[in-house]
Amino acid sequence: MQRSTLKAWFLVHKWTSLVCTVFLLLLCLTGLPLVFWEEIGHLTGADPDVAPAAVGAQPQNLDDLVNQALAKYPGDVPLFFGWDDHSPSVYVNTGARPDTPPPEMHTAILHQYTGEVLPAPQFNEGVMYFIYRLHTDVFVGLPGMLFLGAMALLFAVAIASGVVLYGPFMRKLSFGTLRTGRSRRLAWLDLHNVLGIVTLGWAFVVGITGAINTLAKPLEQAWQTEQLGEFATRYEGRPRPTTFASLDAAVATARAAEPGMTPAFVSFPGTGYSGDHHYGVFMHGNTPLTERLYRPVLIDVETGDVTARPQLPGYMTTLLLSQPLHFGDYGGIVLKVLWALLDLLTIAVLVSGLYLWFKRGSTEARVTEIERSGLTAEAGAAR
Amino acid sequence: MSRTANAPRSPFIAPAWITVASIVGLVSALLGDGVFDVVSWLVFGSLIALFIRAWMKRERGR
Secondary structure, X not given: OOHHHHHHHHHHHHHHHHHHHHHHHHHHHHHHXXXXXXXXXXXXXXXXXXXXXXXXXXXXXXXXXHHHHHHHOOOOEEEEEEEOOOOOEEEEEEEOOOOOOHHHOEEEEEEOOOOOEEOOOOOOOHHHHHHHHHHHOOOOOHHHHHHHHHHHHHHHHHHHHHHHHHHHHHOOOOOOOOEOXXXXXXXXXXXXXXXXXHOHHHHHHHHHHHHHHOOHHHHHHHHHHHHHHHHHHXXXXXXXXXXXXXXXXXXHHHHHHOOOOEEEEEEOOOOOOOOOOEEEEEEEOOOOOHHHOOEEEEEEOOXXXXXXXXXXXXXXXXXXHHHHHHHOOOOHHHHHHHHHHHHHHHHHHHHHHHHHHHOOOOHHHHHHHHHOOOOOOOOOOOO | OOOOOOOOOOOOHHHHHHHXXXXXXXXXXXXXXXXXXXXXXXXXXXXXXXXXXXXXXXXXXX
């Protein structure tokens, strides 16, 4: 590689890294507890322990469960109803109006078989929610999400340019070389290279999927406008119904329409997920892959009949698949622990990169160092 | 003409293998449970072991 090309890549790596490092440190540090959100919820009591269903017990009527939740929050309207795949509990989100945003929603968790309202804190309160907001939008909504997405893209460019620089630097060295007995700077540089390469594929995918996740709101809006808008035109000019057909019957209808799937959640009319005239019963499969790929069944909220079973567009499928690949919550506790360790190694890559920047010399000296695999006079100098 | 035994290995071989292995690890646990999860655990465990090995073999002297 010509020196001028190497210098250009060095500058790309330096500046893309510098711009995103502080934000990436924030994302890595806040991401660490979020990997174990479920486990922390159980340990702190935030997630209630749900007694198993009695043998032969039948699930409660879904309309009764919704009414139980509404009794807890008088004046609210139902927004979402969802099932927990890992316990016999369900949740009901309610709010003052149909388009209540998540930070203002109320949540009731109920035992699916006894109908008991379980003592549980709100999902949008507490330390973990604070960390979640820091990680996703730094409390400024969509602009914050898009900004963090841009930082994630810069991180991906920094990784790619780092790989380009890794080649000439490692030309005369064995994989995994760590020279800690020479200058401190060389030790940090070797550490940065080894850790950067070990975490290469994982960090790149987590970074890119993180960037995709920041587009969740615009993608959902595009989907609602494009696909749900198509069905909404059939109901143009008709006011939003005030009395709804049975939710229990609607879910039974959706189950019959998609016999190989189970319901994940239901959106009520006006929430933005199913127009003003439908329950959106979002069905899913039961494998780690298919449980994330929803199939909406739109049920007319007045007649209880199926209006449509639209296929999710490709961009929504990409978004849904990006979520597990970013959160690492699809391979049990062992994968979560490994995810956390890789996150810690990435923090070390960022910190070592910062150290190298603070100890920087001229760009020419750094490019020479890369060309000579760190075998320069300075590299061997005293600490 | 064949490559000689002393021909230098490309420094990109290791990153290429690590990338392929990481993708296998990421996708495997998505495809199913049981053995698919174990493949993911082995892949990511191996990556961490690679770093531990490099650290154990670090060159301490000048």
